[in-house]
Amino acid sequence: MCGIVGAIADRDVVPVLIDGLKRLEYRGYDSAGIAVVADGDVRRVRRTGRVAEMEAAAQGEGVQARLGIGHTRWATHGGVTEANAHPHISHGVALVHNGIIENHEQQRERLQQLGYQFESQTDTEVIAHLIHHYLKQGDDPGSGPGRGLLGALQRVVKELHGAYALAVVSRKEPGRMVVARMGCPLLVGLGEGENFVASDVSAIVQSTRRVIFLEEGDTAELTRDGVRVFDADNAEVRRDEHLSDVSLASLELGPYRHFMQKEIHEQPRAIGDTLEAIIDANAFEPALFGKDAGEVLREVDGVQILACGTSFYAGSVARYWIEAISGLPCSVEIASEYRYRKAVANPNHLIVTISQSGETLDTMEALKYAKSLGHDKTLSICNVPESAIPRASRLVFYTRAGAEIGVASTKAFTTQLVGLFALAATLAKLHGRLDAEQEAEHIEALRHLPGSVQHALNLEPQIASWAESFAPKQNALFLGRGVHYPIALEGALKLKEISYIHAEAYPAGELKHGPLALVDAAMPVVVIAPNDNLLEKVKSNMQEVRARGGELFVFTDQDSHFAESEGVHVIRTPRHVGVLSPIVHTIPVQLLAYHAALSRGTDVDKPRNLAKAVTVE
Incomplete structure (x- = not known):
């Protein structure tokens, strides 16, 4: 959701900015733009639509510079227009912004009284005018921390309420860029004689793998020769340097038509990589989750999972596993709901947050809320090392899915399930519910x-x-029972996300309590029907559908004993794999959504109105 890239170098940075924006397209956006400082002024190119349209305009205007910022915007405040596209400019100050400023209306009124005129409907333009306002009042440009452009930014962020990642340049300071972070991801890339900023490492991986992850409240100043970081109190601090393991190969399509198809097919490798430590140890060791995980996990007497979207469905599968295997009670809640209700805290419960990006705002805020209630036993399951949610958690399990570009999550979901199963088994072992024979059986299945x-x-x-x-x-209806009901939910979500077919999922036993009224020949009914202890119940539910003229599309196992008939289509996955069956049955519903979207001609990797990383409410 929105993307930022910036660069300062002794070479033309426009190709760097445009390449970076293209690599950020997967996050979801509806307009793109760049602003550069050259020849004593700021030049800006913005377009609604795809980055390619903005790129053509920039090339047509011959834009070149050694300092610049770029942005892909997903509309929040104001419609999809060129005037609302980033970067925004105020009297030679240009900036890009991810996030939402909650007090922008009050600031807008204040700035209008000071004589500033607004050209957009965005909250971002407020920030540009505020920075210019404080620059007029401030000290000489570039004369040290807390002065010039940096000083103006540090004053402004104290007045902003909400979430933001900011990158700012000024025509009066052509040798520096300043940035700030609160609630939205932002990192700095380190080069030789050049430095970069981005909301995602994929935007700059072609130029550098050396990165600094900015922390909450940080501001920073980038020049060609170095980077200085300041904390929320404006004291200069050192942030650790990391070597990113994102590969360029993971950001390229290769032989596939879409990233979603590629990522569906990468799942055997992603699952194998995520399992590596478990298989190597031949045991469920607490160390999988952190150095003091044994102590923490032994103490817990229940689990509460907080997540959004696909990650919520992963947590919903985990509830069945945790309760069945470990015997501990488990609840699962949508993070955006949990953070706004008066929750009753049990400090002995383990709070588990799940996020592919590690930057999902609602999940991050839900974690903060849980900690404010006294929860200190926290664990995150995440695909991005050093992202915000893992850093805020006591324990962490990193999935090893690799970069996921398609907006509709696939390999992140199945690797989350692997991590959650490992958690269920580890809890069971620590609480005396998993003996050596059962542990060996689970590891063999994995x-x-x-x-x-x-x-x-x-x-x-x-x-x-x-x-x-x-x-x-x-329209389409998805049915499942027990641990496979969340897989039906995930299948319906995938279909609606990328094919735009309205789809709902229900526990199959709930058919007669309402949804059966919708069933007719025009509504396909997808059934997840593995050969488990609920199969006969599911068969009865299928008969209810056929009796109303519904057409059934059934995913079952090789060892299930029922055949195709008129109006009943059957595809058999491999033999039933027991407790891990939800992971295997995820694959067919992903492929069904992908090929339905292909048939309808939708934009598979960039579905309308959606974003990959949801960093705003």
Whole structure:
């Protein structure tokens, strides 16, 4: 959701900015722009639509510079217009902004009284005018920390309420860029004689892998020769340097048509990489979650999971696992709801937050709220090392999915499930509910999991033929029972996200309590029906659908004993893999959504109105 890139160098940075914005396209956006400082002035190019349109305009105008910032905007305040696109400029000060400023209306009124005129409907333009206002009142440009452009920015952020990542340049200081972070991700890239800023390391990985992750309240000053970081009290501080492991190969399509297809097919490898430490140890060791995990996990007497979207469905699967395997009570809550209700805290519960990016704002705020209630036993499951949520958590399990570019999450979801299963088994072991024989059985099942996922991927041609039946439909219903109900929810979410077919999911036993009224020949019904102890119940629910003229599309297992018939289509995944079945049955619903979207001609990797990293409310 929105993206920032900036560069200061002894070379033309415009190609760096444009390449970076292209690598940020996956985050979701509706306009793009750059602003550069050259020849004593600020030049800006903005366009609604894709980065390619803005790139063509910049090339047509011959824009070149050694200092510049760029942005992809996902509209919040104000519509999708060129006037609302970033960067915003105030009297030679240009800036880009991710996040939302909650007190922008009060600041706008104040600035209008000071004589500032507004050209946009955005909250961001307020920040540009505020910086210019304080620059007029401030000291000589560039004369040290707390002065010039840096000083103006440090004064402004004290007055902003909300979340922001900011990058600012000024025509009066062509040798520096200043940045700030609060609630939205921002990192600094370190080069030789050049430095960079970005909201995501993928934007600058072609130029450097050396990065500094800014912390809450930090401001920083970038010149060609170095970087200085200041904390929330404006004291200069040192932030650790990290070497990013994001590879350029993970950011390229290769032989695939879309990143979503690529990432679906990367799941055997991603799951195998995530499992590596467990398989190598041949045991569920508390050390998987941090150095003092044994002590923390032994003390807990329950689990509360907080997450959003697909991660919430991963947590919903985990509830079944944790309660069935460890015997501990587990609740799962949507983070954006939890953070705004009066929760009753049990300090002996483990708070688990799940986020692919580690920067999901609602999940981060839910974690802060939980900690304010006295929860100090916190664990995050995340795909991005050193992101905000893991840094704020006592324990962490990093999935090893690699960069996920498609907006619709695939390999992040299945690797989250792996991490959550490991947590369930580790809790069971520490609480005396998992003996050596059971542990060995679970590890053996995990060892075979990548192969089972690959077998499910081999069903793609059959699933693609089903998708043609879905393409002309406007609605679909997904059914599942028990631990597979959240997989039905995930399947419905994937279908609606990228094909724009309205889809709902229900526990199959709830059909007769309302949804059956919707069933007719025009609504395909997808059923997750593995060969488990609920299979006969699911078969009864399927008969209810057929009796009303509904058409069934059933994902089952090789060892399930029912055949296709009129109005009942069956695809069999590999033999039932027991407790890990939800992971394997995720693959078919991902492929169904992907091929339905292909048939409908939608933008698979960049679905309308959605963003990859949701860093605003």
